[in-house]
Amino acid sequence: MIVTKKREFNELMENIKNYGSVFLLGCSECAALCGTGGEPEVKAMKETLESEGKEVTGTFVAKSGCQVLGTKVELKPYKDAVEKADCIIVMSCGAGTQTAVELYENKPVFPANDSLFLANMTRLKMFDERCSLCGKCILDKTGGICPVTRCAKGLVNGPCGGSRDGFCEVSKDTPCVWQLIYSRLIKLNQLDSLKKISQPKSKSGHPRRQIPEDMKSKKEPIKKA
């Protein structure tokens, strides 16, 4: 899931200072789990904005804000409310915000949240970054624990010399991931997999796209600026 964090409210108010009315769009997936864009948060935001003198023309919590077509269909009944609003505030991740941007090309769209990282939720509202979507998985070689993401330097050939008592030189609260990898490989009797030199990762360019093979020959749905 994508972890999001609510932005400072005054930052949001600064963004919308020239607009009198807003439409609020939340997301029932990650943002709901993070407490930054589910039903209760959207409701609370509506009340806060109203108390600040803004008119809220409507609210909706999308099933998956990152799903452009699905969200478009879901929002059809809210056409009038969106049209009436001077701007849209999106309470999801940056992907959801840009879904709204794509759907409403003449309407200013503002993010209510900062998007942080792809996370595993380890306990309620506790999130750990374990995968950074690097594009080429090496978990098969590292005991299933990712050093690209969990080593502060993203080292793929073993630890730097900076760990102390098994913790990272960057943060005393973070275990050295190579320590975790070592312990797991010892348990699995697979330490030899660390002895082979790993090639430097290819840093693929952004933005990335993934299109099914059978779609590649067809006309690609690229919007021109």
Place this chain on the structure above:
Amino acid sequence: MLNSKQFVVTAEIGPMKGIDTQEIMEDAECIKNKVDAINVTDLQSSVMRLGSMAVCHLLADRGIDTIFQLTCRDRNRLALQSDLLSAWVLGIRNVLALTGDHPTLGDHPDAMPVFDLDSVSLLRTISRLNEGFDMAGNQLKGAPDFFPGAVVNPGADTEAAFEMQIIKMEKKIEAGARFFQTQGIFDLNLFEKFMKRVEGFKIPILGGIILLKSAGMARFMNKNVAGVFVPEPLIKEMEVTKDKVKTSTEIASHLIKGMKDLCRGVHIMAIGWEKKIPQVLAEAGL
């Protein structure tokens, strides 16, 4: 040098923040006839300073053999390779490949940590350049012939960290490292155990010597510097002494003497006390 039987001595100079090179040049002049080569650090502790390549070049012009320290922290693979070629044409022949400290530890903590390569792949890259090719397999017009080295931390404080230092050391050798310099050593027994462990690698190792300046510095390193452990009796010696320089010199020269039978040489990190290195070496009988 490392091919001979001679006990090798290297020392280290850390460039300053700024362009006034007078002091480091004096330090270098003071030790140049006492050591076989001088390492120049690459933005040590992730603090922005004058660069290693420029200082190595200035020293090379004065006839000093240098070891160009090159970290993966600030340059991607394009810049690393280009800087290596630049270093070669500026007269730099030895290079020490390091991962580098994380930027958050330095004075520009918001800097982007690069680490496009790691120390192992940097060594492999140096080997490829020596063979006349870049990382992408393109042929070079004129190939360098660097003597690449690497570092190892014999004082890694957990079993896992220690074992992984050994595994990584083997990878560095496979990738082309031809000598090693170690983190500062204060316990000769532990160092001897480490040397026994890596005996089979048959690679020259220069034991690290840090000049202690005070008991406070020793405690600080024990708490904050990975892999450095100053035993309590040495800290006590520094605490009670009336002459810190004399005691520090004695401790260092004693360690060097002890290393003579254990490894191929020493690497002295004087951290500001470079001018005291000749005295240390004289006391160690070098």
